[in-house]
Amino acid sequence: MxxxxxxxxxxxxxxxxxxxxxxxxxxxxxxxxxxxxxxxxxxxxxxxxxxxPFAVEQTYRMRADAGAAVQEGGQYVIVGNVFDSDGYAGAAGRVTGFGITGRDPAGFAPGAVADLRRGGTVSVQPDGAFRVTAPEDFGRRGPNIYFQAATPPRFSLDNYARVLGADAMGQAFINTLTVTIPATVIPILIAAFAAYALAWMEFPGRGLLIAAVVGLLVVPLQLALVPLLKLHQTVGIGQSFVGIWMAHTGFGLPLAVYLLRNYMAGLPRDIIECAKVDGATDFQVFTRIVLPLSFPALASFAIFQFLWVWNDLLVAKVFLPSSDEAKVMTVKIADDLLGSRGGDWGILAAAAFTSIAVPLLVFFTLQRYLVRGLLAGSVK
Amino acid sequence: MSPLVQGLVTILIGVGGCVGYFYLSNLVLDRVIFPARGPDPGRNISRANAVRPWLFLFPAMAALGLYLVYPVVGSFWRSLFDRDGDEFIGAGNYASLAADETFRTAVFNNLLWVLVVPAAATFIGLVSAQLTDRLRWGNLAKSMIFMPMAISFVGASLIWKFVYANEADIGLINAIRAALGADNPVDVLQIPFWNNFFLMMVLIWIQTGFAMVILSAALRGIPEETVEAAIIDGANPFQIFFRIKVPQIMGTIVVVWTTITILVLKVFDIVYTMTGGNFGTQILPSYMMGYMFRDDGRATAVAFVIMVLVLPVMVWNIRQARKELR
Structure with missing residues (x-):
């Protein structure tokens, strides 16, 4: 500019x-x-x-306790505080209106006196103190009092406690972890060896193999679902954690090989040739020189694979059993919570945050490697 | 044994197995099959070196072959059979797909997604890359726009379901409408045709950060001289951006565009979570999930249609890769 x-x-x-x-x-x-x-x-x-952050205006209903009535100058009187009633939870707020019918729950301003149909009066003060009077005994039940109050904002971990406990999100969290860790670690080594061969070893058909890996990068997973599930069932793995680890390993390999090969091919030729002149075998060059130098690329891929597996819904739906003990968080949210708790936003929000907290943490702490990996994969 | 322990054991077996395989196979090759001694050690060494790449490649190639190459063939073959897989019906599944109106809606919507999402994500990404580049708090801004990349499609769908909620006290969209004087809240996910765009918004929200990060790196790689020359020639900032910078990073823009295009063709989570494909929002991947576990013949046929749609991009990618290798 x-x-x-x-x-x-x-x-x-x-x-x-x-x-x-x-x-x-x-x-x-x-x-x-x-x-x-x-x-x-x-x-x-x-x-x-x-x-x-602001107070919430809500309408409540309470019933004046007839047992607390006292006689006072020929009248029966109940006094108390609306904020002490059962229908109201939390810290005392400020009454902004009250009423005696459900149709008009805040028809009277605080401090005003409402006349009951059977005779008698009700009045509620702004601080919640109420006074009910009647010419005769209240009988078994006192009159209903409706009131509208500005409740101070309430924040708590209740939603999280409910989601993790009763809704079995805790189990799903552990399942996600169980799926993710092996599925992230195992492909790395397999891919690293292959990437080294594709980057630094001369053999016929190398170019073709690299092209094949690039092609496999975009194969839609949808194609793999039916044949592989069938295969897993024939072999006896069926729908299980072992099955999903293998599936994620297979699906993650093209990106791993591609990223690592690109990075390794960019390492300085001198170092590797010097080592070879000094008598190092390919295996030694790989484990002692290339692997340590490729750490940033390994980290990038690990983050990608971690995020991908953690966030995956499709593979988990197909390769894991649909029983409750084996559900991962994404499946739990998409299939269970959105159905049964459709309108319960507190629960849904807590569930969503339980599932995205770990990826966000990984993202913010390791963003550098993530960006580097992205760039290695697409900018030339 | 609890799955978590099982997982840790699997890591040990997997990693140990890998290291063991590579170490032992190299050892066997060098000491037993082609030892560097005997009548002609030189020939043995070069033979061993000819075999070694395949030792390195074998596990990855086996896994790729089994988990990605075989399924392409296997799925195609399966799609030629009926529901139970006993009877060969040729193109029967494809014919019944073509006759199904939901399938046609899904193809149409998918094309809409392919047109809109990559374009929008790349454009917003490009603009935000340019704008944040010179700002002092640009990196922070980038971080924030990039953040949705870490969120799962399911999580993102829930986040946006909340924005779209059909109540003025919950959904931001309806709250704004109410503030502007609208009487009744609308469920934007049920407005015919336009609901597709509200779903696309979720993916655009996720993918813009990806486009921005890559394009911003490309923008930084532009030689300063070209921009300086344009300034001296009196170009205004817009001309510099559109006429000087954008043409120079066209290659990267295309890469970003195609990457997002492929993603769009594969993502089923958003539609599955937000509308379940109802209200005319079906797309191919979620349409396929409807047949998964019920009619494998149909499911594989849909999967193969997706593959055919991806194919042009695949061919283009391979060509680019080969060009770079030369």
């Missing part, structure tokens, strides 16, 4: 604002879910997450 000195500041402003808008736009959806996962479930359905 240099050459246009006169417009420079205005343009810089425009750029700053545009980028800010873009970042906000990109962050808002995730922020909404994060905030909601900590909110109380009643408050979620009462106000939007963007109003989370």
């Amino acid at each position: 240099q050459g246009v000195a006169g417009h420079k500041s205005r343009l810089t402003w425009a750029v700053n604002l545009t980028v800010l808008a873009l970042v906000v736009l990109w962050l808002i959806p995730t922020a909404g879910l994060l905030v909601s996962s900590f909110r109380d479930r009643d408050q979620i359905s009462a106000t939007g997450w963007w109003q989370a």
Whole structure:
């Protein structure tokens, strides 16, 4: 933006604002879910997450306790505080209105006096203190009091506790971990050896093999599902963790070989030739020189594969048994929670965050390697 | 044995097995089959070196062959048989697909996805790459836009389901509509035709970061002189960007574009999670999941259609790779 000195500041402003808008736009959806996962479930359905820091106006109902009635100058009187009743949970708020029928739960301003149909009065003060009077005994049940109160915002870990416990997301978390770790570690070594051969060994058909790997990079996984599941069942693996580890290993290999070969081919030729002149075998060159030098590429691939396997839904749906003990988090969310807990946003948000917390952590701590891997894979 | 322990054991077996295989096979090759001694050690060494690459390649090639090459053939073969796999029906599955209206919707929607998502993600990615490049807080901004890459498609779908929710107190879209005076909330995922675009938004949101990171690296690789020359010639910032910079990184733009295109053809999670393919939002990968476990003949036929759609990009990629090798 240099050459246009006169417009420079205005343009810089425009750029700053545009980028800010873009970042906000990109962050808002995730922020909404994060905030909601900590909110109380009643408050979620009462106000939007963007109003989370403010008090929530909600309507409650309580019944004045007839047993607490006392006689006072010829009248029966019940006094108490609406915020102490069973229908209300959490810290005391501020009453913004009250009523005596469900149809009009906030028809009276706090401090006003409402006349009951059977005679008598109800009044509720802003601080929640109420007073019910009646000319005769209340009998067994006191009158209903409806009130609308501004409840202070409530944040808690309740949603997480419920999701991890009752909804068996804890088990699913462990299953995801169980699937991901071997499926990330095993392909690396297999791919590294092959990548070394493709990068530094001369043999007929090398170019063809590299082209084949590039081609396999884009083969849709959908093709592999039916034949391989059949194969697994014939061999006796069936739908199991062993099966999914093998499947992910196979599916991850093209990217691994491709990334590692690109990186290894870029290593300085001198080092490798010197080692060979000094009498090192290919095996020694690989384990002592190439493998340590390729660490950044190995890390990139490991991150890719980790994110890919952790986030995968398709392979897990097909290659793992559909029983509850073997469900990974993505399957759990997509197949169970969205169906049975469709409208329970607090639970859904907590479940989603349980599943994306680890990838986000990996992303933010190892972003450098991720970017490097991306660039090695596509920029020439 | 709990699966987690089983997993750790598998890692040990897998890694140990790999190391053992490579070490022992090389040892056997050098000491037993072609030892560097005897009447003609030189010939033995060169023979051993001719075999060695295949030792290195064997495990990867076996796995690739079994898990990616065989399925292409196997799926095609299976798609020629009926539901139970007993009766050969030739193109019967493909014929019944062509007659199915949902399948045609799925193909149409898929083409829509292929047109819109890569274009939008690449364009927004390119613009944000250029804009963030000179900012002091550019890296932070990039990080934030890049972040959805780490989120699963299922997680992202849930995040956006929340934005699209059919209540003004939950969904941001309906809240904005209500603030502007609309009376009733709408379920944007049920608006015919346009709901497809709301689903695409999720994938664009995820993929823009990918495009941005790669394009920003490409932009930095542009030689300064070309930009300086343009400035001296009096080009304005827009001309510099569109006429000088973009043409120079066209190769990378195409790579990004094709990479996202392939992804679009494979992703089934978003549609599966958000609409289940209802309301006219079906796409091929999620259409296939409907037949998975029920009618393998149909499922493989759909998979093969996806493969055919991917094929041009595959051929193009291989050509590019071969060009670079030369």
